[in-house]
Amino acid sequence: MWRTNLKIAALVLGVVGLFTLVANSIPQLESDVPQALDLSGDLSPAALVAAGERIYGGAGGCATCHGLGTRAPNLFSGEGGQGAIGARCGGRKPGMSCKDYLFESLTEPGAFVVPGYQPIMPDLRRTLPADQIWAVVAYLESLGGSVDVVAEDVRAAQATAPPAPPAPPAGGATQSLDPREILAANACVGCHALGGTGGAVGPPFDGIGRRLGPDQIREAILNPAATTSAGYEQMAGVMPATFGQQLTAAQLEALVTFLASQR
Amino acid sequence: MSAPGTWASGIREALRHPFWQAVALLLGAYLLFEFGIALVPPLVGIKSAPIPASVLVQYMLTAVVGILLYVSDQEERWRRFKEPIRAALVDPNKRWIRAALLIVVPISAGFVTYRQVRPSVGAGAQLRSIHPAPPSTISFRGRTMTLAGLENLLRRSGDSAQHLATGRRVYYANCLPCHGDLLDGRGQYAHAFNPAPLSFADNGTIAQLTESYVFWRIAKGGRGLPREGTPWNSAMPAWEEFLTEDEIWSVIVFLYQHTGWKPRTWDEEGGGGAP
Amino acid sequence: MTDLFPLLQAVADTAGAYGRFPVIGSRAAVWIAAEVHLMFAAFVLGVPMFAVITEAIGIFGKDDKYDRLAKEFTRLLVVAYSATAIWGAVLTFFLTTLYPRFWSHLARLFGLSMWIYVGLFFIESFTLYLYYYGWDRWQTGRAKYGHWTLGLLLNVWGTAVMFIANGWLTYMMSPPAGMTAETLPESVGLWNALANATWMPINIHRLIANAVFGGSIVAAYAAYRFLAAKSAEERAHYDWMGYVGNFVAISIFIVLPFAGYYLGREIYQYNQQLGITMMGGFMSWLWILQAFLIGILFLVSNYYLWIGMGRIPGAERFMPYTKWMLVILVLGVIVWATPHTMIANRRELEEMGGSHHPFLGVLGVMSAKNTAVNLMILTTFLSFLLYRRANKRPTAAWARAGTIVQGLSFGAATAVVLFFGVYGYFVSAIVRIGFSVYQVLAVLATIVVVVVLDILMLRGAQSRGAIRWGQMPERSQYALFLLAVTFTWLMGLMGFARSGIRQHWHVFEVIRDTSPDAVTPALGSAAIMISACVLIFLGLVSFIFWLSELGQKSSPGREVAELAAAAPPPPSGSGPSPAPLLGGD
16 A cells, blocks of 8 residues: 555655646746835935935926926036036035035025026925935935935934924915916916917917916816816926915915916 | 568558557657648748747647557557567567667756756747736826726827828838838847837737727837836837827827727727636 | 825835744745635535535435445545634634734624624534434435435535635725725725625636535545555445546536636726736736646546546447547647747747747637637547447437437537637637637537437437446546646646735735735746645645544444445446436446
């Protein structure tokens, strides 16, 4: 009987082994998990930079202005021989290190505006948690400079109060209810022409009241992705969806009324 | 040994024996798989090519199993099949055959092992899943598109001849160098690429897919392939950076029109289940 | 913010959500516990099904040997039952300790059904004990019918228990539409979650598969006893038992692909992405492996029948045809397992002009594969028919005409299958999917027509001599082992497919798997896990069978008496068989 038992065991092992061998002999494909962005642990600078790059092109919405047109400094190119942002940041504001300068311009954009540009940049604390802002700083430093953002910065940012931005005054850089001032302060004319001047990235404001009703204008401001004007398909998605947070309700209504009257 | 007649009858005699039948079948199967598949269909005008080694192994394995079942499914045949093997192993007058086997078997085993472990410069065999699972939504120029149920709106609106013309223009301006004049994946540059550009004329590419899937592949290119099927190494650009949405849809119209395939439609059910 | 936020959320969610299992890791631990539990469960759900049917044949056909057979099945059941419960407990403890947060989600959602489950399980156990230990006591008269009803109840409880558990696991695969990570489990509704999109397809699929699995394990048990048998009677009995087990397994197995097809359709309908991941994504090679395994099942089960013809007087006249059936089967396996996208190196790819072979490419699509499978099913059915016909000489006046009709319907089914197989290349994918239904219907219709004709035709047929049960070469019994191992392995593989298509989700698109094991493994490492599960299961099952044998031996004389009663009758009677298809005379 032992012979039979051994034979059976050999058969079972042989068959199971064959199946395993066949399954292993084809190229192996694993289904990876989409990578999570974990800024909690001890991060290497390279990981921070990679995370920052993703935010720069994605959630941060930075590329909307920086790099497209002349509304904001181009961070990749030399800007007149000064080198990319990582190289020139240290000398931008006297007495401020590169790291501090970048962090300040992301969190208090109005504190220092590069000459020749409008103060149109929004406070990123409204859209990003502090640790992610540090990741963006690291990324910017890596563009031509050396990264000196360390894990402590990220951790300190996480420790200091939840992502709560210090109740920033809404309305972008202005509190005014004058529609023209709102348009200027929020850099709308950077993309949309008014009175014949302004960018051509988006449809002009001239005559917009003929094309859209007030409700449509309101929707276009609050949720730019909802519809795209004919002829601007290439630019779909460029307009930030942050104006809902940037404008006060009164400002928004003033703006809508003003635009609807542009016939 | 002398006249051809005795040879023929000797072979006929041997083929009545299960052992030699099995040998002949094995040989025949090998010839069929290795050369027959590549050489016979072209004789009647059907395109063919040699089969990859992986498929050859798989077919031969199946053939061996089949032959073993054949020789052993009747007691009498099984007994006769084993006779020559037994004789070769124990008969005193088969000493030379035994000795030859003792030399040949280890040498061939060694040869096979050598072939397998020998380092080579060529890229190894690889498997590509032609149809990886698409994501449920993609973002196209900042806009979120849900792929499930997405249809080519150009098929319902506007002038279809116009769309076709646009698609043709877009194809010849952008896709031609790789995917070729005949849409068969043999453009001028195609030979430089591994993986090679897909042939749309093949019944297994766009013929099997919904238009939204094709849209996803064109818009996102090789970079947008999911990680599940790495390594991709696909050189396909992400055309969303160069073409508008309507241009992509019209090139899709052109692809289907030109190859004659019909896109898979969204109806109440999807593709085949587990057979 | 769009895609980043949930990811960060997921990271935050990991803390405290997972336990650690030493050496092999949490996932492997739960995998083994679940798979082995499932294999035992399939066995203890499958065996009662045909224990009851066999007992009914014994009662209504007034044939005692079927009754003995049913009792022998049930004896295996009693020991296997506690193993099922033990592994179920292991699985539960592993889940609560290793995946506490996920478990609490399930508990919040399914709490009530878990209590019902336990209650039903309790009732099921005692029904089983009554059924087995009451066998001899309620052997005659009205009591026997009562006993049989117990067996029926056993099946009802078992099925209910399985349906509830299926609700839990199909919920993980296809949670009710509209559910998101923020949805409170309590707000979903128990019935809503249980009766989700893939619940019924899985129920049906498993019900069928369990019977198949039970049959193959019983056949393996019989094979073992055959090989260990000391007397001719014993050998005859176990030869017959092995045949019955295998018959049940294979004949039910034939309908399993259709249930699988239904399940696949529902998965596609629920979520296209889930469907494509399953059939075209990283799992596409799994189906080639599955084709290889099913090919082995078809080949070996036919082989078993052909060897079996050696013990049937009169079967000689069919033997020359077996080799042609073998040719069809081998071609079928080759076609079915031909991959559409081939593994090839650079040079081979160039020769083929892509990873699709210009000539064999046509074999890689659904039409060809469906055709191959249907022809293989027809061939297997023909093997059974010839086997059954072998020792009979029909006396009915219309026997010749009947045989011709049978032949014609085989021909018609083949023609339909081939026609739609070829025509499928000329129509769009959507129409083509519908064709497989026609092919299946043609095959099923043929099977029904031929069986009905056969039963009528062979009524009162003369015998060409009794089957010489027990005169089987040993390799036929090893074939039964091979079938059982392959069935078990296939079950593990399909389990991986079902569970793996969720990828990195505990509950598809509701709860993410944020553990270190979230990666869905490649086929090779999955195969190693499956093999481990299969070996654990088979090891335990052999031990259980050995135990039941031990129990038998401790009461000397009894087994001999049982066997004397159980052995097939001496080669005299050839009256109408009570179980026409089982060919037991």
